[in-house]
Amino acid sequence: MRPAPSVARHARIAIAIFALLVASPLAPGAGEIANGAFTPAEIQKIIEGIQTLRGLKFRNKVALKYLTPAQVVRQIRADADHQNKAEIELDNKIGAMVGLFPAGTDIQSADIGMLRGQIAGLYDFRKKQMIIVERHGAQGVKLSESKRREATDVIAHELTHALQDQNFGIGAALEKAKEDDDRALALGAVAEGDATLSGFAYIAGRMDDEVLETFLKNIPAMEKEFAKRAGGVPLGIRAPFIFQYMDGARFVAAAYRRNGWAGVNALYKHPPESSEQILNPRAYFEHPAPPPRVRVAGYETGLKEWKKANEGTFGEVLLRVIIEANLGEHSPRAALAKAWDGDRVVVLKKSGAITLLWVIAFVSEASAANFAQVCEDALERLHGAKIAHRVERDSRAVLVIIGDAAKRSNDLVAQIWKKTTLSGAPLPN
Structure with a gap:
């Protein structure tokens, strides 16, 4: 890999x-x-x-x-x-x-x-x-x-x-x-x-x-x-x-x-x-445990013409930086990163096009809802109509899609929610 x-x-x-x-x-x-x-x-x-x-x-x-x-x-x-x-x-x-x-x-x-x-x-x-x-x-x-x-x-x-x-x-x-x-x-x-x-x-x-x-x-x-x-x-x-x-x-x-x-x-x-x-x-x-691991799945059939180019985890620090980079340094919304409970981003390519599938789990539904709104507003300011984007929330997890896949039907989102897991357990949990 x-x-x-x-x-x-x-x-x-x-x-x-x-x-x-x-x-x-x-x-x-x-x-x-x-x-x-x-x-x-x-x-x-x-x-x-x-x-x-x-x-x-x-x-x-x-x-x-x-x-x-x-x-x-x-x-x-x-x-x-x-x-x-x-x-x-x-x-x-x-x-x-x-x-x-x-x-x-x-x-x-x-x-x-x-x-x-x-x-x-x-x-x-x-x-x-x-x-x-x-x-x-x-x-x-x-x-x-x-x-x-x-x-x-x-x-x-x-x-x-x-x-x-x-x-x-x-x-x-x-x-x-x-x-x-x-x-x-x-x-x-x-x-x-x-x-x-x-x-x-x-x-x-x-x-x-x-x-x-x-x-x-x-x-x-x-x-x-x-x-x-x-x-x-x-x-x-x-x-x-x-x-x-x-x-x-x-x-x-x-x-x-x-x-x-x-x-x-x-x-x-x-x-x-x-x-x-x-x-x-x-x-x-004092409480050693492996960090939460998100495995993004369920997109393979709906995006079968796309090939995985990369994947990785941003983590709490880069989540905070992403929020501050979009809302301003020291933005109070950056505190949302402290509610991070695992994430994974999958990068897909088709010819010269790129699509990002990013799933972020939070410790509470409230934190997830706040981040979803922040992310949606930020992406609208960042990309507008130039790059398709979509933000969905289910319980305490947020799905961010940036790129052509954001134009796909709700079936794609439903399959991602169904198949994606957090430390082996279904999302949301």
């Missing part, structure tokens, strides 16, 4: 290949590291220190590579070119159809524009090497204490990704998880939250309850700085990106609070499977 509609993948800059850190928002302005600012001995000291802090060992030597910002951008574009262009185009169309970003948005350019001038370091999971972004023409420049602290944070953060990869196979896990946007976001949040906390603790020189509380108190300021630096980038691209760092940091902090670094390491053996679990750590730690 091909990857799911990877709107989250765009926001991550293909996180299965790169895990990167925007210069630390705790001390803005560190976009790059001066050429030669860190000697090999100083890098080795950080390598040894992060191993001691995390209680993990590198199984292989971490290869270091120094690139300018322009070279990093070229490498990101080159890796993006390895993806199937038809799949990327399909992803772009899906995002535009649900209103995540304006139609015609150049996703790759928006991604890179958000990061250009801000990237300070990254770990390449595919090539197993750490890249430090340096500023040429500044050989021998002495960094100020605050700039050196920021740069050290970047290096410690990216070395943590290398530890994750060598000890837990996080690179392969992220690659596999990209078949489901929601699962991929959840795993990405673990990886980025862990690296963010580890980098902070390394700078602090220790890890204990006091450091943890200081870290948590700083997260709101970090969120504001992230949002500021990503200003002008469509919400559907930047919000999932920020989620992985900030909400991921809170989630990993909750794991550390329960059982120290052993609790963090345990996340990789039994990772969260949904963004809902990241947003609600107690749901993961």
Whole structure:
């Protein structure tokens, strides 16, 4: 099966290949590291220190590579070119159809524009090497204490990704998880939250309850700085990106609070499977259960001339982003996402036409009814008569059809309701 509609993948800059850190928002302005600012001995000291802090060992030597910002951008574009262009185009169309970003948005350019001038370091999971972004023409420049602290944070953060990869196979896990946007976001949040906390603790020189509380108190300021630096980038691209760092940091902090670094390491053996679990750590730690799974069916006969091109789960975070992208950031209606109880979107193609079948389950009929009205109004504003669309509700579930299939008879809707299931049980239940 091909990857799911990877709107989250765009926001991550293909996180299965790169895990990167925007210069630390705790001390803005560190976009790059001066050429030669860190000697090999100083890098080795950080390598040894992060191993001691995390209680993990590198199984292989971490290869270091120094690139300018322009070279990093070229490498990101080159890796993006390895993806199937038809799949990327399909992803772009899906995002535009649900209103995540304006139609015609150049996703790759928006991604890179958000990061250009801000990237300070990254770990390449595919090539197993750490890249430090340096500023040429500044050989021998002495960094100020605050700039050196920021740069050290970047290096410690990216070395943590290398530890994750060598000890837990996080690179392969992220690659596999990209078949489901929601699962991929959840795993990405673990990886980025862990690296963010580890980098902070390394700078602090220790890890204990006091450091943890200081870290948590700083997260709101970090969120504001992230949002500021990503200003002008469509919400559907930047919000999932920020989620992985900030909400991921809170989630990993909750794991550390329960059982120290052993609790963090345990996340990789039994990772969260949904963004809902990241947003609600107690749901993961105290009431562990697989997230609700929607299986969309019943359309096969009525749309037999259409072929399935893709399918996936948006999850609570992307549902919230979709609502805000259509109604405005911080819209009170975004709270409807908290009533998410599972969803699945199926993408069908016929020649050059695309149809989306999206079923979302909510925890109550009232929430489903509210979302159905919000969605219907948003789609009317978004597409009008240009693209056919239809929103139906049955009990606590909502069916959204966008594309030519929305013109079909009520029999199609009836069959979808009849055959679609939530965690194996009929809908509605």
